[in-house]
Amino acid sequence: MSHSCGVDFGTSNSTVGCIRPGASLLLPLEDGKATLPSVxxxxxxDNTTTFGRAALADYLSGYEGRLMRSMKSLLGTGLMDGQTEVQGRAVPFRELLAQFLRELRLRAEQSAQRQFTHAVFGRPVHFVDDDATADKLAENTLLDLARKAGFADVAFQFEPIAAAFTYESGIQREELVLVIDIGGGTSDFTLVRLSPEGTTKAERHDDILATGGVHIGGTDFDKYLSLAGVMPMLGLGTRLTNNNEVPSSYYFNLATWHTINFAYSQKVWRELQDVYRDAQEREKLARLLKLVDQRDGHWLAQKVEEGKIALSDADAVPLLLDRLAPDLAFTLRRGAFNTAIAHLIESIRTSVSGLLADAGVGVDGVDTVFFTGGSSGVPLLRQEIASMFPAAAHVEGDLFGSIGAGLAIDAARKFS
Known part of the structure; x- marks a missing residue:
């Protein structure tokens, strides 16, 4: 019985996988599901701690407390060495992340009925863009957290390469594959040569033509949809009596999953009351004050995320914000969403073009574009990638499970 596993600690969702003859590679972690939301x-x-879907349910039910989500986004930032108030005490962010990883390991062990002492962790191609020192620091931080969570031996694999291993297990001939992995916090790309024979190789360095990535993901799509479509209803872009704009920092914090809690400090509350008194459109600022007073920032972010997902299948989606005002509702539109995230999609396109240039491969040389990651289904993204590779086959993997399954395969190779 193997004591190795693959761990995909994601910005939005996490999975754990291992080789189990006759069974799925991914282990059920919550309510029979393979994904555990990173919450x-x-x-x-009642001084308790919950995780995943149960954590979101407790928060949205109105229990008093502190919600943490998108914790992986702290890696590689100056916030990693900070702390937050939890149940009346200051808790370092490092401790919170280690606690979540420990829970992830324990659930996986219970599901698999074995201990996991060895793990291959997925990591983005770049934790931090254009800063090799900060990127290495982020990896070392994750290594330290994984050990604190109970994993004695830890290795790393780029997330898109892990996804490639999953795709490779089902192909019949050699293919040059571009893996497009759009996760919650990063977009990662790998150009790799895959084949049926490759599944038996322990070392794949020679098959990887190029890797690349950019620090853009689903939470960024949420952020700019919120700023463009929702925050103006709370006063973003409105003016004070001196004709200056209402400070935008409050809205940016509330639109960004891992900084929402910053809006709840006493200092910010006092500032917002001053802003309200000087606001030209007080009814909008009143909604902002109510949101902060009720600590409904994560509720609003959840509503925006649900709207973003719905826009993948519809041109317009109603959004009801009755917690802030009776019958407060408006419509999110795909066209406005596309405009809000156009600069992010252009950055992704530029990164993919750079990857091909590094590999010395033209667009016609790519046989297959393999999509994975929970945010790879955004229609504008698919349209842009399709226009770049019109001759390639476009394959959609398990958007939430391809990486975890590939990491399980890699763990079996590395630790067998």
């Missing part, structure tokens, strides 16, 4: 809720009313 922790500290319930201040």
């Amino acid at each position: 922790v809720f500290f319930n201040a009313e």
Whole structure:
């Protein structure tokens, strides 16, 4: 019985996989599902901690407490060495991340009925763009957290390469594959030569033509949809009596998953009351004050995320914000969403073009574009990639499971 596993600690969702003859590579972690949302809720009313979907449910039910989501986004930033208040005490972010990884390991062990001491962790091609020192620091931080969570031996694999291993297990001939992995926090790309024979290789360095990535993901799509479509209803872009704009920093924090809690400090509350008194459109600022007072930032972010997902299948989606005002509702439109994220999609396109240039491969040389990652289904992204590779086959993997399954395969190779 192997004691190795693959761990995909994601910005939005996490999975753990291992080789189990006759069974799925991915282990069920919550309610029979293979994904565990990367969420922790500290319930201040009964001094308990919940994870995943249960954590979101407790928060949205109105329990007093602190919700943490998109914790992986802290890696490689100055916030990693900070702390937050949890149940009346200051807790370092490092401790919170280690606690989530420990819970992830324990659930996986319970599901597999074995201990996991060895793990291959997925990592983005770039934790931090254009800063090799900060990127290495982020990897070392994740290594330290994984060991604190109980993994004795830890290796790393680029997430798009892990996804490539999953795709390779089902192909019949050699293919030059471009893996497009759009996760919650990063977009990662790998150009790799895959073949049926490749599944038996322990070392794949010679098959990887190029890797690349950019620090853009699903939470960024959420952020700019919120800023463009929702935050103006709360006063973003409105003016004070002196004709200056209402400061935008409050809205940016509330639109970004891992900084929402920053809006709840006493200092910010006092500032917002001053802003309200000087606002030209007080009814909008009143909604902002109510949102902060009720600590409904994560609820709003959840509503925006749900709207973003719905826009993949519809041109317009109604959004009801009745927690902020009775019958407050408006419509999110795909056209406005596309405009809001156009600069992000252009950055992704530029990164993919750079990857091909590094590999010395033209667009006609790519046989298959393989999509994975929960945010790779955004229609504008698919349209742009399709226009870049009109002759390639376009294959959609398990958007939430390809990486975890590939990491399980890699763990079996590395630690067998």
